[in-house]
Amino acid sequence: MMSKTAGCTVVALVCGSLMHGCDGGGGPLPGIVPTDETAYIGSAACGSCHASVAATFSRHGHSQAPRAVLDGSPQYPADAPGVPAPPAGFDWTDISYVIDAYRHAARFVGLDGFVLTDGTAGTNTQYNLAIAETAQTAGFVPYLPAQATPLPFSFDDFRRRTTGPQTLADNGNRHQENRPGIEGTWAEAGVQCEACHGPGSMHVPNPPAGNISLDADSTSCARCHSNPDDPNVIAAADGLIVGLQQATELTASPHRGFACTICHDPHVSTWADRATAIRNECQACHPERNMALHQGFVYRRGDYVEPVTCVSCHMPFAVGTLAVNDQVLANGRTARFGDTRSHIFWIDPTDDGAARMFSGDGTQVVRDDQGRSAVSSCFVCQRCHNGFGNAFAFPPGEGCAFGSGIHAPQ
Ligand code: HEC
Ligand code: HEC
Ligand code: HEC
Ligand code: HEC
Ligand code: HEC
Ligand code: HEC
Ligand code: HEC
Numbered sequence: 001m002m003s004k005t006a007g008c009t010v011v012a013l014v015c016g017s018l019m020h021g022c023d024g025g026g027g028p029l030p031g032i033v034p035t036d037e038t039a040y041i042g043s044a045a046c047g048s049c050h051a052s053v054a055a056t057f058s059r060h061g062h063s064q065a066p067r068a069v070l071d072g073s074p075q076y077p078a079d080a081p082g083v084p085a086p087p088a089g090f091d092w093t094d095i096s097y098v099i100d101a102y103r104h105a106a107r108f109v110g111l112d113g114f115v116l117t118d119g120t121a122g123t124n125t126q127y128n129l130a131i132a133e134t135a136q137t138a139g140f141v142p143y144l145p146a147q148a149t150p151l152p153f154s155f156d157d158f159r160r161r162t163t164g165p166q167t168l169a170d171n172g173n174r175h176q177e178n179r180p181g182i183e184g185t186w187a188e189a190g191v192q193c194e195a196c197h198g199p200g201s202m203h204v205p206n207p208p209a210g211n212i213s214l215d216a217d218s219t220s221c222a223r224c225h226s227n228p229d230d231p232n233v234i235a236a237a238d239g240l241i242v243g244l245q246q247a248t249e250l251t252a253s254p255h256r257g258f259a260c261t262i263c264h265d266p267h268v269s270t271w272a273d274r275a276t277a278i279r280n281e282c283q284a285c286h287p288e289r290n291m292a293l294h295q296g297f298v299y300r301r302g303d304y305v306e307p308v309t310c311v312s313c314h315m316p317f318a319v320g321t322l323a324v325n326d327q328v329l330a331n332g333r334t335a336r337f338g339d340t341r342s343h344i345f346w347i348d349p350t351d352d353g354a355a356r357m358f359s360g361d362g363t364q365v366v367r368d369d370q371g372r373s374a375v376s377s378c379f380v381c382q383r384c385h386n387g388f389g390n391a392f393a394f395p396p397g398e399g400c401a402f403g404s405g406i407h408a409p410q
């Protein structure tokens with residue numbers, strides 16, 4: 001276990017089949033010379049010693065955004081739905097990267113590094129993945145029809161999806177892989193190990209010395225999961241909370257001040273490995289709470305089956321990372337859902353319309369004088385009580401102002 005160098009090759013920093021030779025660490029590894037504190041060595045090297053972390057992590061959305069198109073198609077973990085084809089009229093050989101093709105909705109980057117839009121490609125260029133919880137169906141939908149000039153893959157866009165991103169100004173005007181549409185470079189595509197732990201070049205020669213950020217209070221998360229324009233404003237658009245703002249949402253929630261990793265295992269995907277992704281389920285901290293009249297209920301809609309949990313109601317799909325899903329309900333109302341669960345946790349049971357949750361101009365979520373927000377119960381109840389599954393439909397004309405007192409002693 002502690003044999004220090006067995007199997008470790010200097011060039012690739014890969015332990016290969018003698019992984020355990022690296023596992024326990026020990027002393028400096030001869031031949032690996034610390035170079036530059038800021039050098040990224042890549043997740044393959046990390047995985048050669050931290051094999052179990054790497055195996056779980058390979059199924060996380062982080063490792064998939066954006067996905068390079070290699071060997072004729074983007075390659076996903078075996079059980080991921082993936083994106084079956086590029087937009088109509090394109091081959092995979094015309095595409096360099098697929099952005100976020102793991103859960104919500106995908107966009108495509110051409111060989112020139114520009115993001116395809118309907119306006120430049122003349123066809124639908126956003127691919128929605130199926131989301132069973134909201135009955136979002138898979139398929140191509142419009143993306144920026146008015147955008148007829150090439151849309152760069154901007155630094156603001158890729159900095160939250162890559163490891164070691166650099167602007168053109170910082171890197172001497174270099175474009176990733178010389179693709180002119182990409183406005184800068186990255187060390188590795190996707191949110192890989194060093195995106196959170198920092199460059200690893202000083203850690204690997206002497207792991208016991210540390211020389212790597214543990215990030216124990218998960219400060220890294222907010223770098224990407226917050227509103228870049230104003231960390232105190234929960235941005236909204238199109239009647240939904242804007243995506244990738246969980247840290248901002250959290251500041252308006254009862255869990256403000258919580259590190260993400262109180263609830264999340266940072267290496268485990270909530271999408272692919274839900275059972276092990278969450279360290280503390282709601283009941284662990286709220287054992288006194290009942291199930292709000294839904295104890296033991298199971299929601300069914302077609303083939304979709306969901307035992308109702310605290311998350312079913314308190315983390316509704318009020319966030320639109322990219323996809324917008326409008327549904328006309330059995331009672332004639334239209335409900336809008338996003339593709340991502342909210343982290344506000346408080347529910348406003350009194351309102352009769354989702355609009356009340358947003359400022360008059362619709363650009364942000366309303367906060368009270370103590371900075372708190374609440375998600376409209378329209379996002380919560382109408383996902384199930386819509387007439388399409390086994391939950392009764394709210395009567396015609398009735399909104400979603402039903403939730404008040406739903407936790408009353410039972
Ligand atoms: C040569 C094997 C090896 C490689 C390669 C390696 N590590 Fe480690 N790493 C270790 C060992 C061994 C420990 C445990 C040290 C200890 O327990 O004192 C460790 C500890 C850590 C820790 C915990 C640090 C702490 O303060 O507790 C983190 C985080 C980490 N590694 C991340 C990485 C990342 C990220 C990479 C890739 C950039 C990487 N490691 C590459 C062997 C390696
Ligand atoms: C999204 C940010 C993030 C990414 C990406 C990430 N980590 Fe971590 N990692 C953390 C945080 C935060 C901790 C702090 C301890 C905790 O809460 O689990 C941690 C802890 C660790 C530890 C020490 C404790 C443990 O779980 O063994 C190791 C080793 C480690 N990470 C290795 C890796 C490797 C290898 C990769 C890539 C395959 C990686 N990490 C990717 C955030 C991340
Ligand atoms: C470098 C930017 C970056 C950092 C740092 C980062 N994230 Fe993310 N994270 C993203 C992006 C982008 C996505 C969305 C990917 C997609 O939609 O396919 C994402 C998705 C996720 C998901 C959903 C994906 C899944 O498979 O479950 C979780 C959970 C998550 N992040 C938690 C965290 C936590 C916790 C931390 C800190 C420990 C963190 N993130 C740090 C950029 C980042
Ligand atoms: C109080 C617990 C809690 C805290 C704190 C928390 N999360 Fe979560 N988060 C969850 C749970 C539970 C889920 C999984 C919901 C489900 O079952 O799908 C989740 C899911 C997610 C998802 C995937 C949502 C989707 O629908 O795609 C992302 C992204 C995410 N969390 C990011 C974060 C980040 C970043 C932080 C810190 C800023 C954070 N979370 C803090 C409990 C928490
Ligand atoms: C690690 C512990 C922890 C976890 C996990 C946790 N909570 Fe909390 N929660 C708290 C604490 C602490 C408070 C603030 C004190 C209080 O009101 O109980 C709180 C408050 C709340 C409140 C507001 C209570 C009020 O009276 O205003 C709601 C709603 C809530 N949590 C829902 C949830 C849901 C839903 C989950 C699961 C997704 C969850 N919590 C997970 C610890 C936790
Ligand atoms: C059927 C949907 C539903 C389920 C399931 C559900 N809740 Fe609630 N919960 C609500 C609604 C709606 C409110 C707001 C009620 C009100 O203000 O009268 C609420 C209020 C709360 C509050 C108090 C917040 C406040 O504003 O005072 C807490 C804490 C809470 N829920 C935790 C939980 C936990 C923990 C679970 C799982 C054991 C759970 N809830 C399951 C719908 C639900
Ligand atoms: C995950 C799906 C789901 C969500 C979200 C949900 N419900 Fe339900 N609800 C059900 C199912 C399934 C039943 C049982 C079948 C039925 O009675 O229609 C049920 C039953 C009920 C009942 C009858 C309870 C009883 O004792 O028979 C009420 C009242 C109710 N829901 C109100 C609400 C309200 C209000 C909300 C939003 C705060 C809500 N539900 C959110 C699935 C859901």
